Amino acid sequence: MNDKRKKPSACEFARRKARGAKIPSLSLYDTPTAKIAASCGIDLLLVGDSLGMTVLGLKNTIPVKIEDVMRHSSAVRRGAPEAFVVADMPFMSYQTCPADAMRNAARFMQEADCDGVKIEGGVQMAETISRLVSAGVPVMAHIGLLPQRILTGCGYRKIGKNKEEERELLSDAKAVEKAGAFCVVLECVEDKVAEKITKSLRIPTIGIGSGDACDGQIQVAHDVLGLLPDFTPKHARRYANLAEEIQRAFTSYASDVIKG
Numbered sequence: 292m293n294d295k296r297k298k299p300s301a302c303e304f305a306r307r308k309a310r311g312a313k314i315p316s317l318s319l320y321d322t323p324t325a326k327i328a329a330s331c332g333i334d335l336l337l338v339g340d341s342l343g344m345t346v347l348g349l350k351n352t353i354p355v356k357i358e359d360v361m362r363h364s365s366a367v368r369r370g371a372p373e374a375f376v377v378a379d380m381p382f383m384s385y386q387t388c389p390a391d392a393m394r395n396a397a398r399f400m401q402e403a404d405c406d407g408v409k410i411e412g413g414v415q416m417a418e419t420i421s422r423l424v425s426a427g428v429p430v431m432a433h434i435g436l437l438p439q440r441i442l443t444g445c446g447y448r449k450i451g452k453n454k455e456e457e458r459e460l461l462s463d464a465k466a467v468e469k470a471g472a473f474c475v476v477l478e479c480v481e482d483k484v485a486e487k488i489t490k491s492l493r494i495p496t497i498g499i500g501s502g503d504a505c506d507g508q509i510q511v512a513h514d515v516l517g518l519l520p521d522f523t524p525k526h527a528r529r530y531a532n533l534a535e536e537i538q539r540a541f542t543s544y545a546s547d548v549i550k551g
């Protein structure tokens with residue numbers, strides 16, 4: 292563990308890519324987990340709207356509200372003052388118009404002390420990204436599978452399987468880079484396409500279910516830790532089985548209490 296690190300700037304991640312250093316990142320939601328992650332050298336932390344499913348028991352990310360992500364972003368900030376903390380802007384907090392995106396991003400920066408925001412979408416979101424970046428908000432872009440569009444999309448599946456999807460992904464990637472995003476999440480993008488995108492961009496690609504050619508990887512902490520026994524996405528690699536550990540501990544505790 293190493294807890295005396297300097298907080299990276301948004302530009303630092305492109306420098307890491309330029310020197311070939313891979314970028315590990317986690318999506319997490321609370322103070323103690325953020326503190327442990329940062330002390331392990333993971334300094335790009337996302338407060339994902341996946342918190343709807345992992346923490347709040349919701350069925351997808353659509354019902355997640357600004358106040359939910361705000362509350363958890365403040366918690367992560369307190370746990371990891373030395374990390375670059377990104378708030379995932381929830382459904383309809385930025386899609387309505389760039390002015391709403393600016394107003395809501397300002398709340399994440401000013402009230403939750405975040406270092407940047409993440410928004411889903413490529414070409415269609417380029418103008419919003421550009422406005423945010425010009426105003427001083429570092430933006431993590433997100434293309435490929437877009438969970439906030441799950442109800443109008445084709446479900447949870449790999450994107451980039453045919454030439455048309457590949458072309459769209461490449462233009463989305465180019466558009467968010469041009470708009471000034473400091474990195475781009477590639478979610479469930481075909482490995483070969485993710486590799487092409489990674490090679491064609493100066494900013495780092497942070498993959499989830501998109502193969503190992505990406506410049507970095509992001510995983511949901513609950514998946515990595517094995518905290519959700521009833522749900523493990525295909526792309527998640529478990530490094531622990533905390534659900535079992537917790538069950539063992541709670542069972543011993545209950546039995547001690549019952550025995551008096």
Ligand code: KIV
Nearest residue numbers: 318339340341476509
């Ligand atoms: O909500 C989230 O946690 C995310 C990451 C998995 C990229 O969007």
